[in-house]
């Protein structure tokens with residue numbers, strides 16, 4: 001069985017697991033890291049959202065063989081350490097606004113929020129309603145309005161980044177509207 | 183009211199839920215002095231079995247095992263607040279956990295009908311007051327002061343001379359050596375300092391750090407991931423499997439076994455393996471021959487036709503007055519929480535242990551014991567925190583399945599449903615039609631007739647305990663014992679509308695479709711149909727919809743919430759064509775609510791482009807006022823209303839299931855259009871009205887019906903046409919390509935890095951390998 005190595009929440013880990021097992025299951029079932037949640041396994045709900053080298057992604061949709069030994073994977077458990085604190089400002093904002101209900105979606109929401117704010121900051125802007133409208137994370141408890149409030153509050157307290165990557169302006173509506181396809 | 187001090191190593195105080203046992207064998211001694219508890223000694227053997235107990239711990243905390251489910255509604259926080267307030271402890275010193283199934287609690291371990299806080303408030307306060315009284319007496323002795331001279335704050339007693347004693351230091355000293363009956367003195371409303379103030383959730387920190395544990399996060403030794411291969415049509419049965427051994431030999435897979443259909447589970451083929459990812463692959467690889475299901479051949483149209491045939495006749499029309507008559511259609515809606523169905527089970531020859539989010543754990547324990555043929559006391563059922571419920575966890579399908587599979591394999595299992603299974607085989611909100619006829623004349627409403635006809639709502643969980651659920655599976659009993667009762671108790675018209683008749687009829691057996699009391703049971707439809715007709719009548723009378731509601735509302739509490747949303751929401755402000763306000767009211771759970779929404783139905787909004795998204799009309803503003811009698815935690819109530827509003831928006835505009843040839847087409851959150859950020863109202867305000875009754879009413883689902891109705895009314899006013907079929911997009915051409923039904927679940931995507939715009943060149947060999955396994959799931 002192949003061995004896969006990567007950096008998980010600041011620590012190097014090695015796991016023996018088949019190449020095509022998606023990273024989410026490597027994290028949850030093999031490594032016992034339960035912050036990223038399963039909800040669809042289809043790249044749709046974003047409950048599993050974590051960071052790869054600081055960028056948000058859905059580990060349910062990435063075979064472990066796609067992960068390189070130099071990749072830094074950060075789950076909600078490792079988020080505070082990225083700012084060297086007990087809580088990331090976004091987590092603190094979540095507490096201040098009392099966002100969570102059942103909480104199942106919230107690790108993914110927070111990870112998505114942090115990545116969104118970083119992107120927006122890298123473009124030298126602040127978060128707008130249009131940015132928030134692009135977030136895909138599902139919250140069945142319906143905490144969306146408080147999520148919006150918390151992201152704005154958390155963004156204000158996020159350290160301004162040393163910009164090491166300026167994202168090219170994404171063509172947002174490239175495959176927009178898969179309507180009336182049936 | 184009486185409670186108990188329990189003989190225990192530390193202070194344990196308890197109260198009984200509901201009635202005291204008749205002619206209790208306990209001589210009751212009327213207390214003359216609360217603080218001299220030794221006077222209250224009674225005989226030791228007390229009927230303490232069904233008690234709710236609060237324990238004071240030496241570390242200064244108080245703990246309480248709550249016999250309720252926490253599924254996000256914030257009940258643990260509200261209970262912790264109640265205890266903290268009564269005891270004078272900080273909220274974070276109260277530890278609330280979820281109790282295992284306790285059959286001796288009978289009807290009292292059931293989380294449904296949004297009644298938790300209503301039923302638990304009094305006994306919890308009583309137990310807390312007894313504990314505090316006991317500690318106070320001990321503190322008085324310890325500090326050599328009269329109890330009345332002591333100050334209590336944040337778990338510390340302070341004597342006039344400045345000396346202090348903490349709850350923790352007294353916990354053991356004040357322990358009772360005999361169990362006694364006590365009449366506590368409760369705080370007055372004016373003395374309460376925490377109840378009624380906004381408090382954040384007690385589990386918020388665990389949630390934001392990813393530490394909160396759900397069933398799937400438990401580490402039960404050897405409980406390996408397990409999934410079921412489910413049928414292509416609803417409730418189809420396994421006939422045979424062609425490649426069982428082959429699948430059992432797939433990477434990571436430890437077991438494959440057929441689970442036969444029986445009274446507890448619909449059945450399927452179970453696979454157990456090292457990771458869920460490998461279970462998904464195994465489920466997809468299985469070649470199963472399936473028999474037809476319980477709804478073979480049925481589609482939306484045929485169900486609608488069956489419903490129309492079963493509609494009860496209206497009462498004969500009154501000779502006077504004009505009538506407005508309309509029938510509203512409400513399609514199936516998913517009952518999916520974000521956490522899919524899951525349970526952990528460790529079943530051995532002589533015992534069983536189950537973990538799951540259960541709203542009716544006693545019933546679950548009894549049923550599991552029956553299905554495993556084990557004595558009840560050999561079955562332990564732990565209630566885990568749930569990732570949402572919305573009525574879905576009244577049933578325990580995953581727990582039944584996990585128990586049976588674990589028994590068959592003789593190994594522990596962590597069983598989980600795939601999301602696509604959750605949508606397609608899960609429990610749904612029934613398909614309903616609601617016909618309303620309003621008769622009015624000369625500015626008054628003379629009669630209001632409503633005929634509600636639905637696919638049967640499964641109530642066979644009873645009220646959470648075998649005695650009440652036993653008969654409900656017999657023909658007709660589900661309807662007679664429960665559906666009708668629940669309908670009669672919840673359906674109401676909060677207006678002075680003359681002669682009101684609201685009748686229910688249901689079609690099919692309780693288990694033809696997999697249903698449950700999903701999201702507010704009958705109320706969303708009853709309320710939406712009613713409120714749309716109110717707008718029609720108001721228009722026929724030439725009255726403003728808000729003024730009409732104020733005029734006809736039954737009581738002042740209702741008028742107060744209407745006035746609140748009208749003034750805060752600036753009712754009647756002028757708005758551009760294609761946009762409008764809408765208003766609705768609803769009365770339930772001993773409360774009152776009113777909702778004002780603004781909607782934008784202009785083409786540029788409806789057709790705004792978001793990738794892979796249903797957009798449609800956008801609700802741009804919601805103002806919601808709720809009077810729950812006595813709000814315990816206004817911050818939590820606002821959260822519950824917010825959730826209900828997101829649901830109401832979805833149910834009115836976009837969220838449903840399409841039934842075609844015996845199965846539902848939706849298979850993911852990109853097919854079933856529950857509210858997402860792009861449909862979230864940018865402006866939302868929830869107003870919790872000041873206390874009106876002194877009793878906490880229900881809040882869990884109180885936001886759903888009112889907001890659904892308000893959105894429907896706003897849509898009607900913006901477009902100039904009363905909507906009659908819900909959600910309004912249901913009859914449009916499908917906006918997604920349905921996943922296939924065989925295999926029953928889609929393959930896991932491999933494009934996670936591309937989607938995140940991270941480019942990787944994969945090693946050739948690996949790429950070929952993955953490619954082969956990847957079906958392109960949906961053709962664009």
Ligand code: FES
Nearest residue numbers: 041043044046060
């Ligand atoms: S579980 Fe990964 S996107 Fe849904």
Ligand code: FES
Nearest residue numbers: 102103139140141
């Ligand atoms: S808080 Fe429950 S799903 Fe988001």
